[in-house]
Amino acid sequence: MDEAADRRLVVAAGATAAALALGGSRLMTAVDDPGRDTLDRIETGLATMARRWETMAPSDLVERLDVIARHTETMAGRRQPAALRRDWRRTHSRVLVMAAVAQGDSGRSGRAVVSARTALVLARHVGDAPTAAHAGVVLAELAAYTFDSVDDGLSLALAARSTAPRSHTAILAMTTEANIRAGRGEPADRVMEVVLDAEKLARDVPTAAQGYALDGLHPGYLPTFGGAALVGAGALAEGRRRLTAASTSFDRSRAPGALAAVRLYQASAAMHADALDEAQTLATRALATSAVRPTAWLTNGIMSLANRARSRGVDWTGLVTQAQEWAPAAV
Numbered sequence: 001m002d003e004a005a006d007r008r009l010v011v012a013a014g015a016t017a018a019a020l021a022l023g024g025s026r027l028m029t030a031v032d033d034p035g036r037d038t039l040d041r042i043e044t045g046l047a048t049m050a051r052r053w054e055t056m057a058p059s060d061l062v063e064r065l066d067v068i069a070r071h072t073e074t075m076a077g078r079r080q081p082a083a084l085r086r087d088w089r090r091t092h093s094r095v096l097v098m099a100a101v102a103q104g105d106s107g108r109s110g111r112a113v114v115s116a117r118t119a120l121v122l123a124r125h126v127g128d129a130p131t132a133a134h135a136g137v138v139l140a141e142l143a144a145y146t147f148d149s150v151d152d153g154l155s156l157a158l159a160a161r162s163t164a165p166r167s168h169t170a171i172l173a174m175t176t177e178a179n180i181r182a183g184r185g186e187p188a189d190r191v192m193e194v195v196l197d198a199e200k201l202a203r204d205v206p207t208a209a210q211g212y213a214l215d216g217l218h219p220g221y222l223p224t225f226g227g228a229a230l231v232g233a234g235a236l237a238e239g240r241r242r243l244t245a246a247s248t249s250f251d252r253s254r255a256p257g258a259l260a261a262v263r264l265y266q267a268s269a270a271m272h273a274d275a276l277d278e279a280q281t282l283a284t285r286a287l288a289t290s291a292v293r294p295t296a297w298l299t300n301g302i303m304s305l306a307n308r309a310r311s312r313g314v315d316w317t318g319l320v321t322q323a324q325e326w327a328p329a330a331v
Helices: 036-051 058-076 082-105 109-126 129-146 150-163 168-183 188-202 221-232 236-247 256-272 276-289 296-311 317-326
Strands: 018-022 025-029
Touching: 036 058, 036 082, 058 082, 082 109, 082 129, 082 296, 109 129, 129 150, 129 168, 150 168, 168 188, 168 221, 188 221, 221 236, 221 256, 236 256, 256 276, 256 296, 276 296, 276 317, 296 317
Parallel strands: none
Antiparallel strands: 018 025
């Protein structure tokens, strides 16, 4: 199947009319038509993109979202009724959060920070707490894992959690918080407390299909990232139990990135348990699972595990080479 043909998403913002097409359906938008119908069609297109997020390469997502963002920015700045302008700004902030995630996945961390910060300001301005919280989570992860500023990352995660404490984005913030606390070496009981709070909240938030967490969470999200946090904190049995459950939640053809994350975290769990051969097998499976979707975070995760293996006298040179060759080129 030709992925580009199957999942085209094109928005031409500077022409009289533009097409937004995704998965065989065509969505017509016009710059000269600032009406709510146009806005609703763009939101529908974003929801479709979110469902197919896992099957699209981050670099492709970046390119498509950049075009959509130029369109929504133009529309948000036009003279129009206040309520409609506010809704265009809200949509623009949602586009920017999605763009920030895709930019981070493709190794463009500097651009991701700019997009997420702009989204945060816009979402706050229009009173969209869940989107503001989501932008805060993206910034927290960038601070902690890309820029090695763990304390800043934790502060940002806590702020995001408090911004929309009953929304699905609070669960994103809580899993980020739990993983950062685990990485800081905080007690397993403290990390478990955060995970259990997230699991309690998850009973009351909307579920979503596999893909990007635009307006809800897939049921496999929390056991994946909650399990990873518990493994990192040393609660191996609880962490591995959740990761095993998560591994059955994702379809490889529809969610290769999510399943690759599960395999990577299972590899980390095996490493913690001194099962080095199992760890290498799982890390190899993670790379193979996401072969069509190169991401910076997976390459970095494999490199980190390889360094841990090397410290124990095991050489993962072959796997490291594969991961480096496969990694997206940051621009």
